[in-house]
Amino acid sequence: MKSFLPLIREEWRLLLFGFTMTFGSSLGQTYFIGLFSGEIRDEIGLSHGEFGGIYSAATLASALLLLKTGSLIDRLDLRQYAYAVAVGLALGCLLMAGTNGVALLFVAILTLRHLGQGLMSMAGSTTMVRYLDRYRGKASAISGIGYSLSEAILPSLVIALMAILGWRLSWIFWGCALLIAVPLITRFMLHEHTERHDKYLASIGTGQGASDGVASRQWTRAEVLRDSAFYLFLPALLAQPLLFTGFMFHQVHLVEAKAWDLTAWASLYIVYALTSTGCKLIAGVVVDRWGAVRMVPLVCLPLGFGLLAIAMTDQFTAAIVFMCLMGISVGFYSTVSSPFYADMYGTLHLGSIKSVTTFTMVFATAVTPVAMGWMIDAGVSINAMALGGLGYTLAASGLAGVAAFRYIGRTHPPFEGKL
Incomplete structure (x- = not known):
């Protein structure tokens, strides 16, 4: 895999941003939320079917909302987009921590799914192919490792943290960790993004942004x-x-x-x-x-x-x-x-x-x-x-x-x- 090294040396900052987006999106992924399902059902008094119905309804609502919000990454500065999504996803974690009934549970799941699985995940994948058009495949692969790494390490951490803090405080911990890490990484990794985006728009305008087969x-x-x-x-x-x-x-x-x-x-x-x-x-x-x-x-x-x-x-x-x-x-x-x-x-x-x-x-x-x-x-x-x-x-x-x-x-x- 030596062919990855030139890309990593040249674009490690943007790659790290993409990796952070895909890793951070795990807070809205099914496997992550599902780890808390037993505690949530017991606390609120839901059956498996009732919890599954609420989850499916919130997921479908998230998908419908994405038709409107999905274009935000095309219109907003990438740094502002990342900050806003991180704050929203952290808010979803706090909503989940405070859940005491079906209505708030629905809103919490909707927020987590929409901002995590939807908008934050989209930020990672879109950034890679938009600004690294010569290495779209390799950039997407490196960014996508964020999903694999989160699936490998987070379940054990979540279970251990729940045993120590309980499920509500665990959600607060994850929300705070996200709120600190994502804006900091975004600030340092995208500090020259304005120049990069201007070059991208110029290449689109002149037709130079397309490589062979693109x-x-x-x-x-x-x-x-x-x-x-x-x-x-x-x-x-x-x-x-x-x-x-x-x-x-x-x-x-x-x-x-x-x-x-x-x-x-x-x-x-x-x-x-x-x-x-x-x-x-x-x-x-x-x-x-x-x-x-x-x-x-x-x-x-x-x-x-x-x-x-x-x-x-x-x-x-x-x-x-x-x-x-x-x-x-x-x-x-x-x-x-x-x-x-x-x-x-x-x-x-x-x-x-x-x-x-x-x-x-x-x-x-x-x-x-x-x-x-x-x-x-x-x-x-x-x-x-x-x-x-x-x-x-x-x-x-x-x-x-x-x-x-x-x-x-x-x-x-x-x-x-x-x-």
């Missing part, structure tokens, strides 16, 4: 929504968040149906995290060499074959294969998705465009657990659902392949690029 036209959101290729690519880009969320939300049922040991299953998350991190770095090199558009038809296939492994056997080896293949898909997806939209549609209105795609993704992740829950209640086997997931990935990959073939034909021959 769209020079700056599409608006309305134009993207009228583009037929967008709808051919979208199912493949939704496959990983849709299927990952659905099967992970019901992972206890999966483990029970397969008669696996839950502790052994949980230990595989280390394998998943390592695989995902390695594939992010590989994907960064691949994207910068051959472009993100070519990779989209392939990103969901490993997950599909992982689901096939689950459907074929009850042996625990299927769990190992599934976790490894899921890590491959997640690693490539997280690195490919933002450069893809930049390559296809430009970066000037990227926040506005990604607000639509993020809305679609969040909607899918909110609906899939409920839909799979209904199927489980109706007696549909986990094997049948896994085969259905495989069928979805194959169909989505085929549609994206058609769109990618058309795109390549309009730009340049395949496999012509540079490291």
